[in-house]
Amino acid sequence: MKRTSSSAFSNVSGIFAIVLMGFPVYWMVTTSFKPKGDILSTNPTIIPKSFSFSNYVEAVTKEGFTRALLNSVIVVFFTVVISLFVALFASIAVARMKFKGKRIYVASILLVQMLPLAALLIPLYLLLSRLNLTDKLAGVIFTYIAFVLPFVIWTLRGFLVNIPAELEEAALVDGCTKPQAYRRVLFPLMAPGLVATAIFAFIQAWNEFLLAYILLSSQDKATMPIWLAGFTNRFGTDWGPLMAASTLTAIPVVIFFSLIQNKIATGVTAGAVKG
Numbered sequence: 001m002k003r004t005s006s007s008a009f010s011n012v013s014g015i016f017a018i019v020l021m022g023f024p025v026y027w028m029v030t031t032s033f034k035p036k037g038d039i040l041s042t043n044p045t046i047i048p049k050s051f052s053f054s055n056y057v058e059a060v061t062k063e064g065f066t067r068a069l070l071n072s073v074i075v076v077f078f079t080v081v082i083s084l085f086v087a088l089f090a091s092i093a094v095a096r097m098k099f100k101g102k103r104i105y106v107a108s109i110l111l112v113q114m115l116p117l118a119a120l121l122i123p124l125y126l127l128l129s130r131l132n133l134t135d136k137l138a139g140v141i142f143t144y145i146a147f148v149l150p151f152v153i154w155t156l157r158g159f160l161v162n163i164p165a166e167l168e169e170a171a172l173v174d175g176c177t178k179p180q181a182y183r184r185v186l187f188p189l190m191a192p193g194l195v196a197t198a199i200f201a202f203i204q205a206w207n208e209f210l211l212a213y214i215l216l217s218s219q220d221k222a223t224m225p226i227w228l229a230g231f232t233n234r235f236g237t238d239w240g241p242l243m244a245a246s247t248l249t250a251i252p253v254v255i256f257f258s259l260i261q262n263k264i265a266t267g268v269t270a271g272a273v274k275g
Contacts, residue, residue: 083148
């Protein structure tokens with residue numbers, strides 16, 4: 001009886017959590033299909049009375065959509081690829097090798113993640129200004145990498161410590177060199193961890209607004225989050241097109257997540273157990 005009650009409570013809690021987290025997404029999507037009159041109605045309805053694609057047409061035809069989408073893709077691609085490449089070797093060094101100052105290095109990774117972003121905005125802007133990297137996508141990419149990289153290294157390091165070192169040693173005994181042992185044995189086993197880390201890095205870079213807003217001033221350099229802010233002006237917020245544009249912005253994340261969701265659970269679990 002106790003087990004049944006506990007199971008029922010867990011199920012109810014799970015359903016409540018899903019509804020709580022899913023309702024804002026549902027409201028965004030349904031609002032994107034509502035005519036403007038229904039959106040501004042004083043008696044909103046959970047289920048739209050009628051559906052219209054005019055908000056999507058207005059969002060897609062809004063100035064800067066294609067350019068902002070391309071800018072976001074460029075920024076996210078280089079941020080994720082460079083972060084994973086650097087973090088792969090850094091995590092191997094932390095998890096497998098012994099060197100002086102290792103504990104300090106690991107502690108510094110955690111310390112960087114604890115620093116509040118707002119406290120670093122002015123120093124970052126001044127630094128990038130001196131390097132002539134403000135209002136440039138390269139400056140945003142380097143900044144994103146600086147913030148994403150510690151998280152990626154820590155996550156991959158947690159995954160690596162769960163892979164027995166004996167597997168690499170066996171490959172060395174069989175005649176492999178160290179790089180060959182990593183390439184043939186370690187890297188394939190790290191695939192779930194790399195995938196899980198990639199999706200979180202992707203989400204962080206794709207949705208980031210504050211840094212891009214501070215560092216970029218030209219309209220042709222705007223990323224998707226900055227472009228979305230353009231739907232709010234001194235006259236108010238154009239809710240229909242904004243919800244449609246927000247839905248379109250969320251689609252790449254949903255697609256990416258759906259394609260690799262099987263590997264995410266494995267990677268996160270393995271990377272969080274030990275370390």
